Amino acid sequence: AQKITQTQPGMFVQEKEAVTLDCTYDTSDPSYGLFWYKQPSSGEMIFLIYQGSYDQQNATEGRYSLNFQKARKSANLVISASQLGDSAMYFCAMRESNYGQNFVFGPGTRLSVLP
Amino acid sequence: DTGVSQNPRHKITKRGQNVTFRCDPISEHNRLYWYRQTLGQGPEFLTYFQNEAQLEKSRLLSDRFSAERPKGSFSTLEIQRTEQGDSAMYLCASSSMTGGTGELFFGEGSRLTVL
Numbered sequence: 001a002q003k004i005t006q007t008q009p010g011m012f013v014q015e016k017e018a019v020t021l022d023c024t025y026d027t028s029d030p031s032y033g034l035f036w037y038k039q040p041s042s043g044e045m046i047f048l049i050y051q052g053s054y055d056q057q058n059a060t061e062g063r064y065s066l067n068f069q070k071a072r073k074s075a076n077l078v079i080s081a082s083q084l085g086d087s088a089m090y091f092c093a094m095r096e097s098n099y100g101q102n103f104v105f106g107p108g109t110r111l112s113v114l115p
Numbered sequence: 116d117t118g119v120s121q122n123p124r125h126k127i128t129k130r131g132q133n134v135t136f137r138c139d140p141i142s143e144h145n146r147l148y149w150y151r152q153t154l155g156q157g158p159e160f161l162t163y164f165q166n167e168a169q170l171e172k173s174r175l176l177s178d179r180f181s182a183e184r185p186k187g188s189f190s191t192l193e194i195q196r197t198e199q200g201d202s203a204m205y206l207c208a209s210s211s212m213t214g215g216t217g218e219l220f221f222g223e224g225s226r227l228t229v230l
Contacts, residue, residue: 004157035218045158045206045221052216091157095217102148102171103219105157 003027004092004106011111013082020067021077021109023092031097034075036066039089039108048090051075082113117141119222121207127228128197135193136225140209147190148219149182150206158206164190197229 005024013019025034036048051059051066059066067076079086092106120139128134140147145166150158161180162172166187179197184190194201204226208219 033216035216037219037221043204044223045208045219047218047220050216050218093157093219101146101165102160102163102173104160105150107157108155 003104004094006092006106006109008109009107011109012114013079013111014114015084016081018078018080019082019111021079021090021092021111022074023076023106024072024074025092025094026073027094027096029096033095033097034066034068035093035095035103036064036075036077037091037093037105038086039091040085041088045091049077079111084113084115087111087113119207119209119220121205121222121225123225124223125226125228127230129230130199131196133193133195134197134227135191136205136207136227137189137191138207138209138222139189140207141211141220142188144209144211144220145187146210146212146217147184148208148210149190149192150208152204152206152224153202161192161205194227197227199229202227202229 032053034051038046049061065078089108091108148163149161152158164184179195182192204224208221
């Protein structure tokens with residue numbers, strides 16, 4: 001079964017607008033971490049933001065915020081004030097503490113920012 | 116530069132040949148991961164090490180793949196008798212579980228093309 005689901009293969013957003021990239025996950029581990037990575041066309045994977053399963057507050061990092069809804073098992077990434085440089089693939093990933101320490105990645109969402 | 120280093124960056128080989136990739140992680144990181152990524156997909160977990168111990172290996176990894184981390188520093192990933200289906204980007208990442216979020220720091224990848 002898919003552990004990480006990203007239902008939006010591609011998204012478009014107008015420059016300076018906000019966009020939400022969806023991520024749902026599946027785990028029975030009470031302790032886990034959720035991560036978002038950006039992969040521009042150059043190929044490097046860039047860490048954006050982290051949310052721990054026990055964190056009470058939604059994570060924020062600059063223009064990135066994570067809308068964490070634990071009961072729904074969703075961890076959506078919100079990018080505010082989109083910039084042309086935000087055009088890239090975005091991957092949601094999960095690390096479970098009790099089922100090995102490997103990171104499981106979703107299939108990704110390709111975001112295109114339009115001028 | 117103290118990031119994760121991978122080489123070679125590109126490798127073209129004929130089917131049936133053996134190839135080896137090397138990864139030098141961030142020096143203070145005790146965990147090292149190998150992932151495979153095909154075009155338009157998310158990274159797929161292959162294996163990971165904590166120090167020199169290989170703690171987890173994907174069931175998808177055939178016995179043609181072997182990875183080592185002999186002194187708990189650099190790691191090698193060898194693919195024997197390559198097949199065209201092995202063509203992919205091989206990503207190495209490292210992390211530290213002492214403080215911080217334990218996020219993965221990725222190298223730039225080694226792209227394998229099997230003719």
